[in-house]
Structures are given as structure tokens and as C-alpha cells.
Amino acid sequence: MKKFKALLIKDLQINKKTLMIPLWITAGFYLLILLISAVAYFSGDLNFNFADIQGTPPSESINYIVNIAIMGLPGLISLIFIIILTQGALNENIRNNSELFHRSQPVSIWYQSASRYIVGIAGNWLALFTIAIFNFIVIAIILAVTDKFIFGLAISGMAQSVVSFMKTGIIIGSLTFFCSAIFKDKAFLQGLAIIVGVQFLFIILNALMQWHLPLPLNYIIKLINVATPSGMDNELVNENIVYYIREAWMRIVINWNTLLQIGVSGVLFVTATLIYKSREIK
Amino acid sequence: MIQKNVIKVSNLTKYYGKFKALDNVEIEIPAGRIIGLLGKNGAGKSTFMRCILGFLKHKGEIEILGNQIRRHQESVHENIAFIPDVNSLDDRLTVKQTMDYVSAINSSWNNTKAMELLASSDLKPQQKVANLSKGMKTKLYLLITLSLDVTVLLLDEPTLGLDIVFRKEFFNTILGEFYDENKTIIISTHQVEEVEQILQDIIFIDEGKIILQEDIDELKKQYSIFTVPSDQREKLEQHNPKIISNTLGKVSAVLDSKVEIAEAQVSRPTLSDLFLEMVGGSNEKI
Structure with missing residues (x-):
């Protein structure tokens, strides 16, 4: 375990700057809002209250929905950075001319691969968590000042949004990690190009030959399945929103698709590591 | 206990596509010797070293300290330290991070020795490896290698691109800090004149074949x-x-x-x- 911990620390140190970028983007975003708000405040235009808006949903819905919505952009940024980190996971050392140094250490290839996989995916989760905590505090303050802050509903919205992106992140990250074992450069784009190419080929073959070849992209999209809470009624109040949140948890986490996502991610990691292990170090 | 042979290679053959890089190599490398591996470019020196380290697919058998090795066997690196070109250190880490990383994954790390070597060098712990000169990178590579208690040291063109002062310092440090009668050093280098004085045995390799293994004085x-x-x-x-x-x-x-x-x-x-x-x-x- 000591060796694995050392690998994790090393990979975090190497990727620290990249992992920090989503945090800097969020900080920049807040700075911009703060600047706009300050300008509006000093020009006397800042006078906002949820209650003033006609047809405003009840506070319960606002607490839940706002916390889901606020994580949309950070979630997407997190997915982009998962792709950036995992697509270079098994090739960055070669590009950096340090593959021989790292592979000459008495540590298992499985550990080395797992460490890069974890840092590429969970490292970005960690950044997403940090943003989520910060967003939650900001939203809590705004809601408390402008309307009503309901902790249970707010945290449920935030947690469901974060978990949805985490689930999407693990499958996209695993696919990209797998691509990085096959392609040494621009792994994600090359992998995507091949999948899209096969998709079009199968569509053409199906149309010309009346075949029923399975379309890979459809399966992948189904597997990724960004299960965000949706179809919400504006008139949800405290009693039925609890039921709705429970149902959303079932839809997001407790289902076969989650098991399939974890299983496929595991298979992709193992296959990628076996391919990486079979590479010669010249 | 001193092993009779630290490395024993039988029928080692390696192909790169159709090119035969190593041709049925048979060799036994004794303990406690400083051995030079000499050959022209493309003769098979680096391939030979990488096969010993388990980096390449090959035919034939390799034994290290009496144990037969497989490809990518991490335990090989418990006994063998390897210095290729000094530029292969990870540029993204700092000096301290590199030392911490190597010390945590090597059970044979001698921290007292590492600190002594660090103190005697002008390396700054917080300095990024990317910002070190080639000479300083050499010092760092030596520091982390000499702080490991390994039996065999493989050097594959380690001083490539270094000026004469650092090349001399490199080999003097290896000789002074690493070598004793229980340890074996195999050096592959083009700058043969600089290592000639420290070598005890020589191996000539040409077109993938070992054409000579002999005591230099003899x-x-x-x-x-x-x-x-x-x-x-x-x-x-x-x-x-x-x-x-x-x-x-x-x-x-x-x-x-x-x-x-x-x-x-x-x-x-x-x-x-x-x-x-x-x-x-x-x-x-x-």
C-alpha cells in the first residue's frame, strides 16, 4: 500500500496544475459575477428577490433545482478534464521521455496504471466536490437572503447533480483511458473517430444489405446515460418533492445501468492495463 | 553471500520485425566486477540491457541472482538499478518529489546516504527537474541511484551529451560511492577512453552477437x-x-x-x- 500511496502522490503532483484548472475557471466565473454585481449595486440596479418574479416555483423546488443547475457547467468542465487527463494517462511518460525512469522502479504495472486511472478520474471528482461545496455555500447564502434555504432539499439537488457527473465521468474516463492504451497521441479523438467511422459503416451496410448490425455509438450513448433529474413539476411542494428526490436517486444511482457502467469501466481499465503491459519499452 | 554469477543469459535472441538485434547470446556475468559493454551503434547493447531488465519480448532465458526473470517483473528492479540517459528523469517533478517518490517505492533506500549526497551537492530540493542543467540532472540521478542498496548497476550511455567535467565526476562518483566487491556494474558507453581505467572486464558485442568477454588486463x-x-x-x-x-x-x-x-x-x-x-x-x- 505504501508504494501505491507514493504513486498516487506522485501522479497528483504531476497533474496538480491540470486538476486545478476547473477550480480556477470557477473562481474566474465567480469573480466575473461579483464584478458585474458590484457594478450593478453601485449603479443602483441590484434589487433582486425570488418572490418578485411572477409564477416563481415554491421554495422547495428552487432549493432543489438551483443546486442541480449550478453544477451543470462545472460538471461539463470536469468531464472535459477527465478526458484530458485519461487520454494521456498511459502515454505522458513516453512523451515526457521519463518512461524508462518510471518503469525501472520496483513497482507493479497494475499499481502504476491504477494510480494514473484514479488520478485522471477521481482527481477530477475531487475538484468537482470542491466546486460543489463552494457553490453550495454561495447558493445557501443567496437563498437565505432572497427566499428560503432548505438544507435537505438543497443538498439532495447538489448531490444528485454531482453523482450524475461522476457516473458519466467514470465511463467516459474509462473509455478514454482504454483509448490511451491503444493510441499514443490524441487518444480520445482517434478513438472517437474510429467509433464514428464504424457507426457510419454499419449504418451504410444495414441500409444496403438489409442487415441489423448493432451501432456502437448508440450503445456507448446508452451506457454513458447522463441521468440528470428531469421532468420536474413546478408545483412540487414539500410532501411530493421528497418522493420525487427518492425516485431520482433510483433513476440516477440504484439501477442496472450503474452496475453496467462500473462493470464496463472495470473491464476497460483491466484491458487497457494488459495492453499497456504488453508494450515493449525501447 | 557473494553470488558466483549475478546474471546468466542463455540463448537470448531478440527480433525487431525481421531485424535480429540479439543473436543467441550466451553470457555469464560474475559478481563484483566492473564490466564495459562495447559495440557500434545498433550492435545490440541497449537491447541487451533492456532484455535483462524485462522491458522487451525475447527468446531465451535470463537469470538474475539465480532467479529466472519474466517480462515486466518488478522484483528485478529491487536488485538492479538502471541509469539510461540522465534526461529520462521526470521533468514535471521537483528534486524533493523525485527523492520522496523513489524512496517510498524502494525498500532498499538509504535515507542517511541520500541526505549526505544531497548536502554535498548544490541541488535545491524545491527546484523543478525541468529547470536543472544536464550536469545537475546527472547529480540527481546519481543521488537517487547511489542511495539504493542494489547488487547490480546497469548504465546505458549515461553520460551522453555531458561535458567532460561531469562525465569524469559521474564515473568517479559511481566508483567511489557505489562499487564494492559485492556489486557489479555494467557500463555501455561510447566514451570508452574515460571508463577504460575503471573497467575490469570487457564485453564486445557486434551485430547482436557477443564476440568477446575477457578480463581487460589479460x-x-x-x-x-x-x-x-x-x-x-x-x-x-x-x-x-x-x-x-x-x-x-x-x-x-x-x-x-x-x-x-x-x-x-x-x-x-x-x-x-x-x-x-x-x-x-x-x-x-x-
């Missing part, structure tokens, strides 16, 4: 350089040397020491002379 006793005036060239040619060199109105060749040529000047050959005699001419510097 080898130098077996051969001598014979120099005669240019107009007596035929005296050398009678003994079929592979190369006859022209120098300032004289010609010289490496021949068996037992040969007798009247009026010839006889001197001790260098490793370069011996290499050229055994492997043949080349435009490459060795």
Missing part, C-alpha cells in the same frame, strides 16, 4: 600495437590485421603479442584499438 597482454615505417607496411599485412592505421609516415596495427617484427615499435593497445581490431573498421567513434 586482453591487453594478448595484444600489442606494432608500428613500422610506412614503406614496411607489408610486414604488418603478413599477419592479417583487420585495420592498419596511418600516422605521420608510419603505419601501425594491433597484432598478437607473440608476433615478432624486426625494428617495429611495440606499445600497449587501448580498448579502442582492441575493439577496432576485433570488430573491424567503422566511421563511428567508440
